[in-house]
Amino acid sequence: MTKNSVSILPQDCKSQDELSEDILATGIRAFLQSLMEVEVEQLTGAGKHEKSADRRNHRNGYREREWITRLGNILLNIPKLRTGSYFPSFLTAYKRSEKALFAVVQEAYVKGVSTRKIDDLVKALGVEHLDKSAVSRICAELDEELEVFRNRPLDAGYVYLWLDATCIKVRDIGRVRNMAVLVAVAVRKDGEREIIGVDIGPAESGPFWKSFLRSLCRRGLEDVKLVVSDAHEGLKNAISAVFSGSSWQRCRVHFMRNALSRVKRKYQQLVAASIRTIFLHPSYDDARDQLREIATKLEPQFPDVSKMLEEAQEELLSYCAFPHEHHTKIWSTNPIERLNKEIKRRVKVVGLFPNTDSAMRLIGAILLEQNEQWMDEEKKYLSKKSMRELLEGIEPEDNNERHLPDQAALSK
Numbered sequence: 001m002t003k004n005s006v007s008i009l010p011q012d013c014k015s016q017d018e019l020s021e022d023i024l025a026t027g028i029r030a031f032l033q034s035l036m037e038v039e040v041e042q043l044t045g046a047g048k049h050e051k052s053a054d055r056r057n058h059r060n061g062y063r064e065r066e067w068i069t070r071l072g073n074i075l076l077n078i079p080k081l082r083t084g085s086y087f088p089s090f091l092t093a094y095k096r097s098e099k100a101l102f103a104v105v106q107e108a109y110v111k112g113v114s115t116r117k118i119d120d121l122v123k124a125l126g127v128e129h130l131d132k133s134a135v136s137r138i139c140a141e142l143d144e145e146l147e148v149f150r151n152r153p154l155d156a157g158y159v160y161l162w163l164d165a166t167c168i169k170v171r172d173i174g175r176v177r178n179m180a181v182l183v184a185v186a187v188r189k190d191g192e193r194e195i196i197g198v199d200i201g202p203a204e205s206g207p208f209w210k211s212f213l214r215s216l217c218r219r220g221l222e223d224v225k226l227v228v229s230d231a232h233e234g235l236k237n238a239i240s241a242v243f244s245g246s247s248w249q250r251c252r253v254h255f256m257r258n259a260l261s262r263v264k265r266k267y268q269q270l271v272a273a274s275i276r277t278i279f280l281h282p283s284y285d286d287a288r289d290q291l292r293e294i295a296t297k298l299e300p301q302f303p304d305v306s307k308m309l310e311e312a313q314e315e316l317l318s319y320c321a322f323p324h325e326h327h328t329k330i331w332s333t334n335p336i337e338r339l340n341k342e343i344k345r346r347v348k349v350v351g352l353f354p355n356t357d358s359a360m361r362l363i364g365a366i367l368l369e370q371n372e373q374w375m376d377e378e379k380k381y382l383s384k385k386s387m388r389e390l391l392e393g394i395e396p397e398d399n400n401e402r403h404l405p406d407q408a409a410l411s412k
Contacts, residue, residue, distance in 0.1 A: 165204045172355070183367070186221070187381060187382055191381055227243050229333060253337070275309070278316070291316070294309060
């Protein structure tokens, strides 16, 4: 006799094992969502919609991300923060730069950039067959995330701005061209640093710099107290036009390179040591007196260097108008130079980009990852005490009177 039974299988006839996996995946997703909410609550200092005096940050919606597991792809809603970023502790940091590099190599191969380096890279990655649609999908995913990063509002309030550029090789309309990568790093009023801008163009020209800086302003960058860069003429003019109310600090490292290029090699160490003594003085008056003394001593044997020092006096000593703790950070473009070195290291793997979009994809991913690392650092780039000294105009007890260099002199 056949027994009547009630089937618990759905219409698509899933097996009992498949149902169990669905239930387990749902349970895991619910648990992980709760875990993320707890982590974000600890980061922000307050619960969702909670009013608290201890609040340090605010939520800013969610972003979807698939987590690939043995139970299938679990769709997670990862909370976003208004300032900085949050990444769940249970996930391995998603290496966008590695994914971007892989995408660039595949794209180059698909587009027929026939170089031995690209061929070797494809073989090294273990790729036997490249699916053009898969390459396009990977690129689209990266582009969407990087577009948000590159165009996010700059409403946190920034006091210092570093600007610099580096060069890459890109295939453009059938020929290889050197193109400029412009990068902007800034420090917020709370002492945190951010990568706030990146763009790629045909040359490091004045118009391109001006367009880049104006795009930062349209996103909300304003009231910058100090801009730090090298003395590239086009960049200087762009800074003067866009940030007319800001002071300008000429990078002492770039200045030193320019000065030593006019000195015979056997004297370079001596001249460099003499110039460095200028920056041992925290006050503007003392540093200016030392600069004039060094210029006078160098004049008989190194007249070109002496003249350079005298002409660059104001722009080299702008840092003196700011808190002493900040001096080593703001008298050069070293913070952004380290980024450029990392970009060059990763770009060297590719060698030649198939187009500008692929270059932006990799470089943007590198910068986005670095920016997230900075946001996750517990120690602020500049201390709260020194930022309060800057923003409230508190003069440190052990410092001499400082003078802000005349803006008219800086724009010349």
